[in-house]
Amino acid sequence: MTRTFVYSISAEESGTKITDYLRNHGYSRHILTCLKHTDDTVLVNGLGVYMNYVLQPDDRLTIVIPEETPSEHIVPVNLPFPVVYEDEDLMIINKPSDMPIHPSIHNYENTLANAAAWYFGQKGENFVYRCINRLDRDTTGLLILAKNRLSGALLSRMSAERKIHRQYLAIATGEIPKCGTIDAPIARACDSAILRQVDFVHGERAITHYRLLKFDGFYSLVLLQLETGRTHQIRVHMNHIGHPLPGDYLYNPDYRLIKRQALHSCRLTFCHPISGKPMDFTAPIPDDFKTFACGCVELHQYADNG
Missing domain, CATH: 3.30.2350.10 (Pseudouridine synthase)
Structure with missing residues (x-):
């Protein structure tokens, strides 16, 4: 969607070219190029200007960011979209x-x-x-x-830059320690386009923090915090320490407890990219976790204790 932003230029911000001002506000090179070659997208006090215009105190800078070509090759389908x-x-x-x-x-x-x-x-x-x-x-x-x-x-x-913080709930096989950190690099497994493995020679650094919420004698309910975002990171790390997720068709195809890998992205925290306002979202426990998670008092407080 086309989006319009309006900036009031302070005395401290004056004397700067529009290109530099926008770059300091996070505008990418691609966006700056688009603005440069699109009419009526850069205005100062209601008048169109070039990107090398030098901003003055109390200028009102309006930026209209046009949308890209719509994603035409994605077929609209009425599917769940919560x-x-x-x-x-x-x-x-x-x-x-x-x-x-x-x-x-x-x-x-x-x-x-x-x-x-x-x-x-x-x-x-x-x-x-x-x-x-x-x-x-x-x-x-x-x-x-x-x-x-x-x-x-x-x-x-x-x-x-790891400024979007993610927490996950998982069910792991066996009893894990009360808390800990897995710092083990991950790489693509040999001869596979899908499988990943811990590889201390060729892998990229991957860090996962975990905390035990509940152990029922067979499985652990775990709260995990990602510091990096490698493909299959949690699944590979938990398998690496001997506590794979049940229902994981790649790393632990044991479907007695759950029919898919027991992993749920339960919390996201970050600052809004435009306003800078702190954002904090939690997702309800999925239905196939509920029976196992029943009675876990700490689980209902994970958003506050994370």
């Missing part, structure tokens, strides 16, 4: 299980992108799919969609 939060810049979605994030050869009409295309189509709005944090197909819970170019660029940078 919206937790939405404003002009971003959305928080509570993704169901058995739903991939992106379309692929074998997943053309059953993804979160298809559901998003349907949602925006029903509202009569242009749709460009910008998913900021990834979840595996069978992992439930919270993720972020950016609604315009600027929020997408800023959120992507925040993710790369």
Whole structure:
């Protein structure tokens, strides 16, 4: 969607070219190039100006960020799309299980992108799919969609700089220690495009913090905090320390307790990319976790104790 931003220039900010001012506010090179080559997107006091205009005290700088070409190849499909939060810049979605994030050869009409295309189509709005944090197909819970170019660029940078904090609930096989940190690099497994493994020679650093919430004699209910975001990180790390997640078809295909990997993105905290306001979201315990989690007092306080 097209988004308009208005900035009032203070005396301290004056004397700066628009290009530099916007770069200092997180505008990417791609966005700056788009503004430079699109008419009526940069105005000062209501008049169009070039990007090398030097801002003066009390100038009113208006930036109109045009939308990119809509995601035409994503088929709108009426699928579950639980919206937790939405404003002009971003959305928080509570993704169901058995739903991939992106379309692929074998997943053309059953993804979160298809559901998003349907949602925006029903509202009569242009749709460009910008998913900021990834979840595996069978992992439930919270993720972020950016609604315009600027929020997408800023959120992507925040993710790369580890300023988006994620907590997960998982069920792990056996009794894990009360708390700890797994610091073990992860790499693609040999001869596999999908499998990942701990690899201290070729792997990229991966850090997962965990805390035991409940042990029932067979399984542990675990609260996890990601410091990095490697593919399959929690699944690989928990398998590495001898406590794989039940229902994980890649690393522990034991379906006696649950029919999919027992992993849920339960909390997201970050600062809003535009306003800077602290944002804190939690997702309800999924139905296939509830029986196991019943009676865990601390579980109902994880949002406050995380």
